[in-house]
Amino acid sequence: MNPYRSILFVPGHKLEWVHKAMIGQADALVLDLEDAVPPAAKVEARALVRSGLEAAAGSGKGLMVRVNALSTGLAAGDLAAITCDALDAIVIPKVEAPEDVLAYATLLDYFETANGVTAGRVEILIIAETALGILRAYELCKASSRVTSIFGGTARDGDVSRSLGYTWTREGLETLYIRSKVLLDARAAGVRYPISGTWTDLQDLEGLTAFARQSREIGYTGMFVIHPTHVEVVNRVFTPTPAEIAYYQSVLESMEKAQAADLGAIALEGTMVDIAMVEKARQFLEFAQQIGALSQPPGGSRGAAQ
Structure with missing residues (x-):
């Protein structure tokens, strides 16, 4: 559905x-x-x-x-x-x-x-x-x-x-x-x-x-x-807010950089973020895209959301 x-x-x-x-x-x-x-x-x-x-x-x-x-x-x-x-x-x-x-x-x-x-x-x-x-x-x-x-x-x-x-x-x-x-x-x-x-x-x-x-x-x-x-x-x-969308986009972008530096976790806006949170970010951004709140598909180091 x-x-x-x-x-x-x-x-x-x-x-x-x-x-x-x-x-x-x-x-x-x-x-x-x-x-x-x-x-x-x-x-x-x-x-x-x-x-x-x-x-x-x-x-x-x-x-x-x-x-x-x-x-x-x-x-x-x-x-x-x-x-x-x-x-x-x-x-x-x-x-x-x-x-x-x-x-x-x-x-x-x-x-x-x-x-x-x-x-x-x-x-x-x-x-x-x-x-x-x-x-x-x-x-x-x-x-x-x-x-x-x-x-x-x-x-x-x-x-x-x-x-x-x-x-x-x-x-x-x-x-x-x-x-x-x-x-x-x-x-x-x-x-x-x-x-x-x-x-x-x-x-x-x-x-x-x-x-x-x-x-x-x-x-x-x-x-x-x-x-x-x-x-x-x-x-x-x-409808996801612009601030929520921006945060989860930052999660994906930051974790891409962290993985490139061989890091498993990073601090983002005072909160510890690790690879487990990437899928949450992907799901959130995929939902935002499907309802028209986000024009581009979510990116990140794990490929397209399933």
Whole structure:
């Protein structure tokens, strides 16, 4: 999966909202067939989502669809309707077991073939939103090669809150372990770009900023957002600053010089820097380049980042 700072949910049955989101600043869009769509409109929404995907195909944004849970009996019909060349990933809700992930992957195998889509094109992004799903986050991420990210979401009074029973606070201490646990499992499973979120208070941009900043600091690379007014804040928080970019460029340049002088470590801005920090610098600069914050690829003595 490409790195996305902001992934905006858009109700799948509101095609006019999809068109507005296409020209907005979100890095990626999730056209929603699940919670945002009334039960009576879910079947009709499939065709609208397919139209939205095809209309947004040239927008340069990542395009995803949140499908309905397997338990609803709607998932196969969703995938039959929306699997196409414009679809980058499906977002799968209420996932609690590796078998759930494999079931979605098997359906994708079938509908990619049936709909003439390149095999393996559509990725899977998992939502771990129950106690069991969070407990098994590592297993879920390893269940299929299609899985490229997981959402460690802790929205106020949402599915996770209901499942675990915590009382939400603006400061987020009660969800820090949950978010950290999902992040650790995701990283251990090889997920490069885990996603945090969501912030449901539409007016509290200060709280959103603090939550996004903490999510970035503990290791998340982006956030799901539920309203266009949140996109600018989240993009800003998850975009590396010029000072951060300059520092990590200095790490690479300084370590090149150190290795040329047969030194294993050097002092940089009062901090000891050694070869182990080179890969961190490369990863940081690669992320900055991929989101457009850095025009040149990261250099250094170990070659291009993998």
